[in-house]
Amino acid sequence: MRVALAFAIVAWHTVIVSYGIDGQRSLALGPTRPIWAALLPMFFALSGFLVSGSLERSRTLFGFIGLRLLRLLPALAVESLVAMVVLGSIFTSYTLAQYLTDGNFWAYTSNIFGIIRYYLPGVFLENPTTQVNAQLWTLPYELYCYIAISLLFVFRFYQSTTLLITACIAVQIAVIILIYTRVQVDEGTVRGPVLVLSFLYGSLLYRLRHIIAWSFNLFALSTAVGSLLLYFPIINALAALPLAYLTVYLGLMNPPKSPIVSSGDYSYGIFLYGFPIQQAVSAAFPEFRHWWFNLIVSAPIVFLVAYASWHMIEKRALLLRERLKKLELRYSVLRDGLFSVCDQALATGLKSRWAPKRLQSPDPSQGRENP
Numbered sequence: 001m002r003v004a005l006a007f008a009i010v011a012w013h014t015v016i017v018s019y020g021i022d023g024q025r026s027l028a029l030g031p032t033r034p035i036w037a038a039l040l041p042m043f044f045a046l047s048g049f050l051v052s053g054s055l056e057r058s059r060t061l062f063g064f065i066g067l068r069l070l071r072l073l074p075a076l077a078v079e080s081l082v083a084m085v086v087l088g089s090i091f092t093s094y095t096l097a098q099y100l101t102d103g104n105f106w107a108y109t110s111n112i113f114g115i116i117r118y119y120l121p122g123v124f125l126e127n128p129t130t131q132v133n134a135q136l137w138t139l140p141y142e143l144y145c146y147i148a149i150s151l152l153f154v155f156r157f158y159q160s161t162t163l164l165i166t167a168c169i170a171v172q173i174a175v176i177i178l179i180y181t182r183v184q185v186d187e188g189t190v191r192g193p194v195l196v197l198s199f200l201y202g203s204l205l206y207r208l209r210h211i212i213a214w215s216f217n218l219f220a221l222s223t224a225v226g227s228l229l230l231y232f233p234i235i236n237a238l239a240a241l242p243l244a245y246l247t248v249y250l251g252l253m254n255p256p257k258s259p260i261v262s263s264g265d266y267s268y269g270i271f272l273y274g275f276p277i278q279q280a281v282s283a284a285f286p287e288f289r290h291w292w293f294n295l296i297v298s299a300p301i302v303f304l305v306a307y308a309s310w311h312m313i314e315k316r317a318l319l320l321r322e323r324l325k326k327l328e329l330r331y332s333v334l335r336d337g338l339f340s341v342c343d344q345a346l347a348t349g350l351k352s353r354w355a356p357k358r359l360q361s362p363d364p365s366q367g368r369e370n371p
Helices: 002-028 033-057 061-091 096-101 103-113 134-154 161-181 192-207 216-229 236-252 267-284 291-318 321-353
Strands: none
Touching: 002 033, 002 134, 002 267, 002 291, 033 061, 033 134, 033 192, 033 216, 033 236, 061 096, 061 103, 061 134, 061 267, 061 291, 061 321, 096 103, 134 161, 134 192, 134 267, 161 192, 161 236, 192 236, 216 236, 267 291
């Protein structure tokens, strides 16, 4: 499911790398608007569903956050370096010396830490769009999702179904107010806060997976309602819940997978490398800037690079889980010891300051009469 959604996003990006932002906006505002607008909310909803499972399997929040960082940062760091060193050096219009000494070249390294930069000096200047990796705009919102679910867990909202539903409703209202008060040009797609909301609804559906029915009728209703709401930019945040349900429904169908697809998790690699590779194809074949040509040429390259990223970077990074477990054990011991000391200090303070004197234990060294 994640691979299918990732490649659907690659197909969506063929328009902007071939015809520019105006061409993409024209498609997004057309009758097929719900198809393109639904892709990222569905991707985030599925992520919320799966990440919640990871959270519940983790022994501590420390371990959960550590696994998320292991999953995201190594591959992101490599992709950023590949874009800077390989793609940038090939497709820049600057001399190599100018390129490597330009401040924007070094500023691009901030992508490794989630501070997103979209441009490299002199790179893709003749393309319909000059961004090196426009897809990275969603990365900060993915980090917000992990922060949100961690806070919900710390403050015990996640563990309570009622409180989690309340939190999702509160975020839903906040997102609608934000969209209404901060009007932007209608691009035909959803805005970043809607992605966080979709993630939370995916998490909620995971928590309610034993209660909510897996129903074709609900799937059909969710598809119809979600598609209708996506036509209206002011209220398209209301589509997050029905889109989350239809995503989970499709994901749980569990269709047969090819041996290649089932041999690894390639969705993140497709997400990271899709746009830069499509930009490179657009730059290499300017006379063939058609969406279908870009898709035919880019798709196999993207998958091969994602395959290499999984087996050479992402999978190996996850082998550090054993070290993470040791750190998690140390963290648990330190946390338990710290909480124990704090509890004892608090109990002593409460006893000495707030307890009535008649309830305090007498000090055996005082109050004794000398014989």
